Amino acid sequence: MTSPQAKPLVEISDLHLSYTMQRATIQASRGASLTIAPGEAVGLVGESGSGKSTLARALLGLNDPKSTRIDSGSIFVDGTDVTRFGERDWRVLRGSSLSMVFQDPLSFLNPVMRIDRQIVEAIPKSMRAEGVSERVDDLLRLVKLPQAARRSYPHELSGGMRQRVLLAMALASKPKLLVADEPTTALDVTTQAEIMDLLGELRQRLGMAMLLISHDLGLVSKACERIYVMYAGRTVEWGPGSSILKTPAHPYTKGLFDSARALRLPNGLFATIGGDVPNLAHKIEGCPFRMRCPLAMPKCTTMSPATQVLGQDGHWVRCWAAQDSGIAPAQGNDVKNA
Amino acid sequence: MHNSGPILSIQNVTKRFRNNAGDWFHAVNDVSLSVAQGEIVALVGESGSGKSTLGRIALGLIRPDSGSVCLDGRDLAGLSPAELRAARRRMQPVFQDPTASLNPRKTIRALLAQASHPDAIELEAYAIGLLESVGLTPGSEYLARFPHELSGGQRQRVAVARALAMQPALILADEALSGADVSIRGQILNLLLDIRQKRNVAYLMITHDISVARAFADRVAVMMRGRIVEHGPAGEVLTNPTHDYTRSLLAAVPEL
Numbered sequence: 189m190t191s192p193q194a195k196p197l198v199e200i201s202d203l204h205l206s207y208t209m210q211r212a213t214i215q216a217s218r219g220a221s222l223t224i225a226p227g228e229a230v231g232l233v234g235e236s237g238s239g240k241s242t243l244a245r246a247l248l249g250l251n252d253p254k255s256t257r258i259d260s261g262s263i264f265v266d267g268t269d270v271t272r273f274g275e276r277d278w279r280v281l282r283g284s285s286l287s288m289v290f291q292d293p294l295s296f297l298n299p300v301m302r303i304d305r306q307i308v309e310a311i312p313k314s315m316r317a318e319g320v321s322e323r324v325d326d327l328l329r330l331v332k333l334p335q336a337a338r339r340s341y342p343h344e345l346s347g348g349m350r351q352r353v354l355l356a357m358a359l360a361s362k363p364k365l366l367v368a369d370e371p372t373t374a375l376d377v378t379t380q381a382e383i384m385d386l387l388g389e390l391r392q393r394l395g396m397a398m399l400l401i402s403h404d405l406g407l408v409s410k411a412c413e414r415i416y417v418m419y420a421g422r423t424v425e426w427g428p429g430s431s432i433l434k435t436p437a438h439p440y441t442k443g444l445f446d447s448a449r450a451l452r453l454p455n456g457l458f459a460t461i462g463g464d465v466p467n468l469a470h471k472i473e474g475c476p477f478r479m480r481c482p483l484a485m486p487k488c489t490t491m492s493p494a495t496q497v498l499g500q501d502g503h504w505v506r507c508w509a510a511q512d513s514g515i516a517p518a519q520g521n522d523v524k525n526a
Numbered sequence: 527m528h529n530s531g532p533i534l535s536i537q538n539v540t541k542r543f544r545n546n547a548g549d550w551f552h553a554v555n556d557v558s559l560s561v562a563q564g565e566i567v568a569l570v571g572e573s574g575s576g577k578s579t580l581g582r583i584a585l586g587l588i589r590p591d592s593g594s595v596c597l598d599g600r601d602l603a604g605l606s607p608a609e610l611r612a613a614r615r616r617m618q619p620v621f622q623d624p625t626a627s628l629n630p631r632k633t634i635r636a637l638l639a640q641a642s643h644p645d646a647i648e649l650e651a652y653a654i655g656l657l658e659s660v661g662l663t664p665g666s667e668y669l670a671r672f673p674h675e676l677s678g679g680q681r682q683r684v685a686v687a688r689a690l691a692m693q694p695a696l697i698l699a700d701e702a703l704s705g706a707d708v709s710i711r712g713q714i715l716n717l718l719l720d721i722r723q724k725r726n727v728a729y730l731m732i733t734h735d736i737s738v739a740r741a742f743a744d745r746v747a748v749m750m751r752g753r754i755v756e757h758g759p760a761g762e763v764l765t766n767p768t769h770d771y772t773r774s775l776l777a778a779v780p781e782l
Contacts, residue, residue: 235707235708235709235710236678236707376572376573376734377572377734377736377775377778377779378572378774378775378778380778381777381778381780384780403707403708404780405708405782406779406780406781406782407780409780409782410780411780433782443709444708444709445782447708447709447711447712448708448737448782449737449782450711450712450715450735450737450738450740450741450742451741452741456719457716457719458711458712458715458716458719458741458742459712460709460711460712460713460715460716461709461712462713464677464678464679464680
């Protein structure tokens with residue numbers, strides 16, 4: 189499904205984006221690059237504050253245009269430069285090519301409107317001509333909701349069913365890309381597994397691409413063909429999921445995956461990354477990870493790492509210390525590394 | 527207090543609630559569970575399994591319909607109000623979201639003073655000692671700060687320091703790490719191990735995070751619809767489960 193020759197559906201190149209909040213300017217994207225091929229499942233991971241959601245919102249045109257500015261770089265969707273799109277252009281694009289689901293379905297559903305009407309409203313006007321009611325039936329069947337759910341109100345449904353409603357609404361415009369930002373974080377593991385299975389099945393059936401944003405690395409690794417790792421507003425490593433998992437090249441990626449595995453080191457301590465993500469209101473010279481990095485060297489303070497390719501399978505990294513063969517095992521972080 | 531019996535012993539505890547339709551249902555159904563000094567016990571299960579209700583019963587916040595909760599061998603039901611207050615100090619909760627559980631208008635100094643054991647003297651030095659024991663060094667630099675001036679990881683540490691202020695024998699962590707990034711989660715787990723080693727504190731950890739329960743706990747109890755369906759050494763139960771429910775739970779977790 190992911191031929192590297194195919195024209196990308198999404199191409200974000202070296203995006204720099206900032207927004208103002210309480211008179212501070214937050215530089216939330218500082219060199220983010222990401223491509224998604226038609227039909228491809230791509231994962232975006234990183235700690236909170238790494239700029240994942242801002243990047244996703246930039247791709248969907250959902251950042252507030254009054255406070256947000258794209259400083260440099262570009263976003264192309266389906267061959268069109270959307271970098272300078274206005275609200276009207278975005279609405280057209282979101283009604284045809286792009287859709288999204290988020291963590292908390294309840295806050296996106298109208299509490300006093302029955303499910304079927306909400307799904308009808310999600311069907312673009314251009315597609316409402318032929319049998320709207322049949323279309324609602326199709327969508328409900330697609331997300332495996334019983335017909336009885338048609339006449340329900342959101343509060344009458346379980347969390348998993350609400351997420352299915354949101355998914356039906358997202359699919360109503362037959363999108364080429366679904367952006368799913370923490371879609372299962374609020375759900376129990378068994379419900380999560382059902383929703384993820386459903387997403388995988390729908391992608392196959394509809395040939396739809398997906399950008400999955402999650403802090404759950406296990407989930408992303410299972411669902412996605414390629415993974416991007418983001419740190420301090422920039423993409424620092426990306427490539428095929430299997431390659432990132434087996435031979436992470438960036439010390440941040442390695443720290444993130446070791447932490448996620450709840451790995452106990454030989455000294456009995458849990459693998460972790462010391463310290464905190466940097467404040468994105470401040471300017472950062474050199475590599476933004478160097479303050480927490482076990483492999484930092486003098487060069488990292490002064491020079492931003494260049495992007496280098498590892499091997500043949502499209503695995504890239506931005507790190508001076510990264511070697512083709514991957515990096516040394518993590519060092520135990522002292523508990524006092526606040 | 528220095529006997530070798532369990533710190534916390536829950537025996538045949540049952541608690542029923544009425545649902546919206548007015549029907550009774552068992553939130554906790556004939557459950558027995560104990561925690562020894564310095565032991566880490568994880569309670570896992572999905573939402574609605576009764577694990578948080580059991581946690582509240584353990585803390586003496588909810589009275590069970592039947593069965594007993596014993597702390598240091600004494601039944602909570604038989605204690606006077608003053609004795610119950612003293613008993614509650616021995617068990618301290620740490621909750622999921624430190625932003626919500628720490629009063630935003632209070633400085634760290636005030637938050638810790640308020641939570642300190644009545645016998646603690648020289649509260650300032652006591653608070654500094656607590657902060658340093660959770661890795662916030664030098665502690666004096668944190669006293670005048672407000673929760674919002676700290677990072678997420680630092681707030682979690684303050685929440686742990688506040689629980690330690692009462693010198694508890696048991697800390698009940700109810701999804702204490704659920705919202706945290708994996709890097710912070712590792713830091714806090716190491717902190718909890720460090721505290722256990724230095725103070726011999728026991729943990730009852732309520733969590734849906736199977737990988738943490740497996741790597742952190744000594745024992746695990748798996749709850750489903752108010753009952754413990756499987757119980758044993760954490761590594762064993764969460765690697766080779768015997769109950770179908772535990773198996774389905776493990777199968778649903780995407781492993782790395």
